[in-house]
Amino acid sequence: MNTRGNRENDFTALDKLIKEITVDAYGDDEGLWAFRQAFEDVVNLPTDVFVIGELVAVVEIDYDGNERRGLTAKVRRGDGSEHVVTASDVVFPEGSIGAQHVAAYRRWLGLEPYPSVTPTHSRRKRQHKATADDLDLSKSVELVTLAVKERAARCRLLESNRVITLQASGIWDLVPGEIVTVKPRKQWRFAGHPYLSGEIESTRLNVAALGLVPLRLEEIGMWNPKEHYWGEEDEPVEEWVKPIIARGPRPEFEMEQILPGANADDPFEDPIIQSNELKDTGDGLGAKKILMELCQSDLRCLDAHAHLGHFSFDNLLENAIRHYEVGLRIGELSLGDGFDGVLHWGLIDNRPFLRCMQGYGLCLWRLGHFDDAECVFDRMLWLNPSDNQGVRFLIDDVRLGTMWEEREFK
Secondary structure, eight states, X not given: OOOHHHHHHHHHHHHHHHHHHHTTOOHHHHHHHHHHHHHHHHOXXXXXXXXXXXXXXXXXXXXXXXXXXXXXXXXXXXXXXXEEEEGGGEEOOTTSHHHHHHHHHHHHHTSXXXXXXXXXXXXXXXXXXXXXXXXXXXXXXXXXXXXXXXXXXXXXXXXXXXXXXXEOTTGGGOOTTOEEEEEEEEEEEETTEEEEEEEEEEEEOOGGGGOOOOOOEEEEEEEXXXXXXXXXXXXXXXXXXXXXXXXXXXXXXXXXXOOTTOBTTBGGGOHHHHHHHHHHTTOHHHHHHHHHHHHHHOTTOHHHHHHHHHHHTTTOHHHHHHHHHHHHHHHHHHHOTTOOOBOOTTSGGGHHHHHHHHHHHHHHXXXXXXXXXXXXXXXXXHHOTTOTXXXXXXXXXXXXXXXXXXXXXX
């Protein structure tokens, strides 16, 4: 049990370590270089760590001079692929020198040093793949859907980091991020990977149960509606604008964007762009495969959920709304209750969350859920008063109960 006194002692020790590391640093840039050097000096790499509940090996801690990105960690997954993640998201074994330095780095950043969601580091939990001992075939099994590929779905056991491949009828109806309850039939291994067959009993969305680390929110400053352009001075402002102006200044934020496999130095290596290009050339399967792989790497990749929703929007509306809602709810983990800040579209890392929200609202409208759609669109106007997505042109039709088809073709 971590009592208040113990936490205060921990924080005192962390503050002492921060002072030792940054004693000769002036400004954030030099502070980041100092932390990078400290990791190199005292943390032996490679070593096993957890990132978003997945066991990986961290091979390098680095800083490339980008203060907004901060320290990065190159990690190697069990399949040999390497990815660059934010160093503050790396979870070293409890009590290790690496864990101590990550906690100090997080405190220096102004983050909670010890995130509430911490994987269990027992020997059993460190196994990456599910084993026969992990499943009781006599009762239903709950799995987190990570990706749907061909005739199977890659999943992980709920409340565990262990992965398994599910084969069942109706597999294509599963959505990454949802929890699926399976009545198991058979478990086996092929080429070293565990498989499970069975009957899908139900699916549900419960983002809080997934054990995800919320995306970070970086405060940019204060947004003042009096300094915002609402049109020419001699033109009256629209009705939806008036309560936003009356509310006054509010803090502005940028939400962390997770995009596994992206290369900050080469925008053409953006996997979302690659997926869209495949879609435009008619390779829908290849495009969806990229998006599914992004979800499998990190369910917090909101843009993958948004674009999976786009795939289904025209023909499989019930699936589209589920994709959008998963991304929306994962993003909302960062906002908490009563969030009253601004998430401008102009800050590009906010766009995946806003895309999920817009797609969700449009699906609600198409399904005839007018009140719910109005709430979503109104929320979008408050979050992004610039309304780059144009929901101000839609919300009146929603309030009037105009059917989607009637507005589209009138």
